[in-house]
Amino acid sequence: MQIFHNAKLYPTADPASRQSAIAIENGRVVALGSDPDVLNLARPGCQIVNLAKKTILPGLTDSHIHLSLYAQSLAKVNCEVASRQACLDLIAQKAHDLKPGEWILGHGWNQNVWPEGFGTAADLDAVAPNHPVYLTDKAIHSAWANTTAIRLAGITSQTPDPSGGIIQRAENGEPKGIFFESAMLMIERAIPAFSAEALAGLLDQAQQTLWPMGITAAHDFDDLLCFAALQLLHLNGQLKLRVTKGIPEDALNTAIDMRLQTGFGHGMLRVGSLKLFADGALGPHTAAMLEPYSDDPGNTGVLLGDSQHFYPIFEKAVKNHISIAVHAIGDRANREILDSYARLRDYEAQNHLPRRAHRIEHVQTIQPQDQVRLQALGITASMQPLHATSDMFTADRYWGSRAANAYVFKNLLDLGAQLIFGSDAPVETPNPFVGLHAAVTRRRADGNPGSQGWHPSQRLTVAQALHAYTSAPAQVYGRQTEQGSLLPGCFADLILLDQDPFEMQPDDLHFLKPSGTMVEGEWVWQK
Amino acid sequence: MQIFHNAKLYPTADPASRQSAIAIENGRVVALGSDPDVLNLARPGCQIVNLAKKTILPGLTDSHIHLSLYAQSLAKVNCEVASRQACLDLIAQKAHDLKPGEWILGHGWNQNVWPEGFGTAADLDAVAPNHPVYLTDKAIHSAWANTTAIRLAGITSQTPDPSGGIIQRAENGEPKGIFFESAMLMIERAIPAFSAEALAGLLDQAQQTLWPMGITAAHDFDDLLCFAALQLLHLNGQLKLRVTKGIPEDALNTAIDMRLQTGFGHGMLRVGSLKLFADGALGPHTAAMLEPYSDDPGNTGVLLGDSQHFYPIFEKAVKNHISIAVHAIGDRANREILDSYARLRDYEAQNHLPRRAHRIEHVQTIQPQDQVRLQALGITASMQPLHATSDMFTADRYWGSRAANAYVFKNLLDLGAQLIFGSDAPVETPNPFVGLHAAVTRRRADGNPGSQGWHPSQRLTVAQALHAYTSAPAQVYGRQTEQGSLLPGCFADLILLDQDPFEMQPDDLHFLKPSGTMVEGEWVWQK
Known part of the structure; x- marks a missing residue:
């Protein structure tokens, strides 16, 4: 058993959950409480560490990464x-x-x-x-x-x-x-593909760069070679990052033939959601919009499929117990996907199938009535705070007043929608504190665009943003009893911080770095 | 914590491992020892049970079943x-x-x-x-x-x-x-196939019949619908049988496309070995023999493929981190498969691949030099003791003096080969104590064929036979640190017996029935 006491210990992203001590055994949290309560559990051989008011948070999840x-x-x-x-x-x-x-x-x-x-x-x-x-x-x-x-x-x-x-x-x-x-x-084309073994070595290096950023879990949307490499890394006892591995669109039939279902796997590696693409992206004007781009009047972007196209794929996936995640950037793409999800919810109900936590990836611009529908349909909004501050000036230029519907973190939370945060790395840095800063300030590190940030009504509190990096991504796959928080029974996946994000200047969040990262009771990284 | 004391507690199949008390917490064994040693660990709220000299054994594994x-x-x-x-x-x-x-x-x-x-x-x-x-x-x-x-x-x-x-x-x-x-x-052909959901219900009933027999784990060789149903049963929190799920021959390419590897899964359900067939069976004279059947001089059975046929499949499987199990009944079939395995071991070594625990299923008759090769190549012999006593008179008739090479449990153990036991249910009863009786006595329940049993030199001790139902099947998939025994750290998968199999009349083993079966610290069945 290890006991950490005299800490600012937040077992969840809710600052009211604060405690001062935690006991860890066999890789899991066994107790939380005041210092006397937890120290009282100490037995001979127990390692007791006084954290001198340092902060402990649950390890963070990157809900959208290409590992x-x-x-x-x-x-x-x-x-x-x-x-x-x-x-x-x-x-x-x-x-x-x-x-x-x-x-x-x-x-x-x-x-x-x-x-x-x-x-x-x-x-x-x-x-x-x-x-x-x-x-x-x-x-x-x-x-x-x-x-x-x-x-x-x-x-x-x-x-x-x-x-x-x-x-x-x-x-x-x-x-x-x-x-x-x-x-x-x-x-x-002449560069040879990686073998699964070689990629496993690179993934090991990748997790070693993610731990110092505070990341202990990830929802991956890369190819199946990555799945093979992650299995090998685990076989060698080296995988210390809880990966939920998405199923690429072209592997749906294979997954069904193999009878592989979302959720199958172990604590470090599980099968995730089918990943589909509904449109392109903002930068190249390929995000599918309901009305033309403000700077390109004839262009509404590229819709890769409408609701008629997607619905049969959705039905096939859920019938085979596979959940869904669809890339949708533009407001048109989001509407089409919600149309399909509306039909899918009826199908699930009629066939007594569980109402799974299907997702939309990015949700970059979404009309107000569709924000309401997303919540009502129980669809998870998987968003990347750093995209908001990276893209804000482009969004203003390309979408004009519609930028008010872009990266609407706060609107979605106020409606009661499930919001999860990620990075889309390597497109952006996977550093979740940079993302946290963007979500809380809606500003870049250089302070742009001014003291209130971009569309300041969409700013989140630190608690709201941290929830989207911790408990919320765990809930999406029904893993909240074992990850995403430090409540008793959960894996001891945590980070140690010299500063308390709930008490620091928001602008400084950008530079916050853990001084230690623990996965399943083991310090995988320490400064 | 639960403590059971005053027991005849065998943490492994070795009677010398006997202890009297065990402590269980969070589904795992945390301590073994004398009564005073273990009782000393009791804390408030600990459940303490005096077992009044009843016997505890590890839960048994059926290493070959069609669930x-x-x-x-x-x-x-x-x-x-x-x-x-x-x-x-x-x-x-x-x-x-x-x-x-x-x-x-x-x-x-x-x-x-x-x-x-x-x-x-x-x-x-x-x-x-x-x-x-x-x-x-x-x-x-x-x-x-x-x-x-x-x-x-x-x-x-x-x-x-x-x-x-x-x-x-x-x-x-x-x-x-x-x-x-x-x-x-x-x-x-008009009978509709089961849905995965319906099959999950039947599998739940199946595990409820297996627990009272003392079975807590199984190596399954059924189809992929069974894999789907097992995942659903686990999703519902009902799967309390540790299943290693084989990959049917026609699913090899699908498994490779999906990048699914042997061993992936969780404590209750893991991907097992590719299952191939080298020949038929004894009864219909289709087991592939080196020399003709004694009662049918022109007939050497049916070889479904020689070593040239199998080797490329073997290489493809191991290259993709999938281990192999081949049904081989006749001595010709066993020889061809060993020829392929010999080449495969070279391939594994040359390519720095792990030397996996590949298997032969049944190994019903195997020439002495091939018994030596099987051990030298590190191939696991997956055998069914009850087949020996069910088939013995047929084997004498069809194979004549070659029956001395049939069901050679003891020879293989003496050579140092890995031997695991199963039932082939529903072909035979999955009751492992009926199998244990057959392995120890080489006689049927009715006492046939006489006091020494059939080919009595092949009789095993209770310890040897139990090892093939406990630690050995766990070792095959590298799970020996968490299942197959009751050593500290292992899952608390155990059975309670009113009689001690090490101390009873061998003939009575046939009728031995557990009075309780525990999986991961929970009594899943009690008399």
Whole structure:
């Protein structure tokens, strides 16, 4: 048994739940209470730690992450450096670390800020003659490759430019090393897929970056290779992140054939929801809108399917005990999906099926009457606070006054809807305190857009935002009796903080970092 | 906490492991020892039970069962009664219990012992006019159906007899109600498949019949519908049997596409081994033999595939982290499978894959050099003691002196092979004490074949046989730290016995029945 006392201990995101001591045994919380009450349980051999008023919170859940892509992004060389030479130095170092023949991948360079401008294949050949090298620029519109990579991709002076892409060439037609737009794919196709074993190693590194941020659980929406890798990591006793693994759209029939149901699995890895896509995104004007984009009058975005399209898929999933999560950004996409969910709720009731916690991912803009419907239908809003502050100026430009219906965290909570928070990493940082700051202040780290934040009526309290990172995501999959809080019986998944988020300046939340993270009673990370 | 003391407590199948007291908390064993040692751990609220020298053993594992078929067999009317009228009375009762339109299924009648001989459809119509009825005879060579069933199957006076089957008919050609051999299938095809929900209900009944026999875990080799039903039963909090669910041969590609690996799951339900078939069975002379059957000189049985056939399937499975179990009855089938396993062990070593505990199911007859190979390759022998005593006279007749290589439990143990025991229910009773009796005595309940039993050199001690029902099956899937024994940290899955199997007359083992069965600290059954 371990006892932590003299703590500011919040077993849930409700500050009124505060206690001062907690006892942990066999990886679970066995008691909470005042210092005398809990210390009284101590038996010989019990480890007793005085936390000197430090804060304990439940470990946080990232309710929308792409673990595999995030893990792969960590393995890339960070090319966002001041000069081409600095980048080449990093590649030289990586070539030294990797076995000959292994691909060196990188991301983030920008020839506009480099005094030397674009690099060439020969530059990379000089520092990595024995490795294929492929480095994408910061905007991912071009990539820089070396000769080994170009040769592996089968590209020669005779290779024509692909449709929608350009190969930068020397006068003799030889590729120089820079590939624009769709020409990038010609190299990417030559990069071997990870094995499940290799990906397991990357996922281990990924969890080691997530723990220091306070994350102990995640709802993953990556592919099934990630599922294989997570199983291997668990088999090796290394998985210490509670992952709910979504089912990609193209795997629905396979999951049904295998008779695999949402919820099957163990404490560290469970099958999650089927992931579908209803539309695109704000940035490229592909989110499906009821009315045209304010800056593009003829364009209402791209609807990938209407309610007629989705309903049969929904019915098939729930009939086979699989719950649903649909990516919907625009107000039209959200409406179509709610139309399908309305029919689905009738179907579930008529067939005596459990009313599952189906989800909409992002819910970025949603009309007021659909906000009411989302709550009434019991649909979970899975949102990313950081998207609000990253996208706010774009939203104002593209959606105009409709931005009042965008990232409406507070409206949805006031209506009584279930709200869960995540990051969409690697699109944004998975740091949940950065997300917490965005949800509470509706401002960026630099203070923009002013003291009240963007659409300040949508600001949440720290308690409301933390709930969406803790108990709420656990409730979605019916796991609230064992995770998402520190109530007795739950896994001892917790974080230690030097500051109390309930008592600090909201702007400082952005910089809050745990000093320790525990999963199932074990410190997986300590400062 | 619960403490049981003053017990003959065997935490493992080794009688030298005996203790007198056990403490259980949160479903797991927390301490073992002498009465004073364990009683000393008692805290307020602890439940203390003096067992007055009763025996406690770990719960037993059935390492080869068809849970779905067994559950379905329980729902059938037992037609093994003295007269046709008695059978009809049972059908009338069942018709009363079931909703109109539901199928009444039964098994076990024998017109030769019935004074009234064969029944007719009209007999059944009189007692069950509103239900389709289908009853198979004891030998499963004919079936008796009523008019509703015949109509649902679309069989009329115009329907020709199928190849290999006969429809018993009146003079006008109308089916009379009895269907022989392949004609049975014409009705069986009309019986609707169970829904996963309905099968879950039957599986609940099945576990309730297994607990009183002392079974707390099972390795199942039924279809994937059974997997779906087990997940539903667990979702409802009702699954209290630790099931390792095999993957049927035709689901291998699906499992691979889904990236599902052996071992994934939770304490009550895990993915098991791929199940393949190498040959047929002893009874119908289809077990694949190296030399012809003694009573049928031209016949060596039916080999469903040689080592060339199986090896690529094996490699595909292990590459995807799926372990293997192959049905092999005859000595030829066992040899071919061992040839494949030998290549597979090389493949695993070359590719740095874990050396998994692959299995052969039944291993009914195996040549001495292959017994040695089985052990050397680390292949688990999954055997059914009751098959030995059920089949012994047939084995003598069909295999002659080769019966010395049949059901060689002791040889395999002496060689150091891993031996696990099961029932193959519903082919045999799942009662593990009947199996234990067969393994220890090599005799039937009636004492046949004499005081020393059949091939008495293959008799096991109680400890050896119990090991094959407890720790050994847990080891196969690497679960020995949490099941198969009552060592501290293991689930408190145990049985209570009024008699001590280590101290009783071997012949009485056949009739031993637990007086209580506990799963994860909860009495799931008590006399």
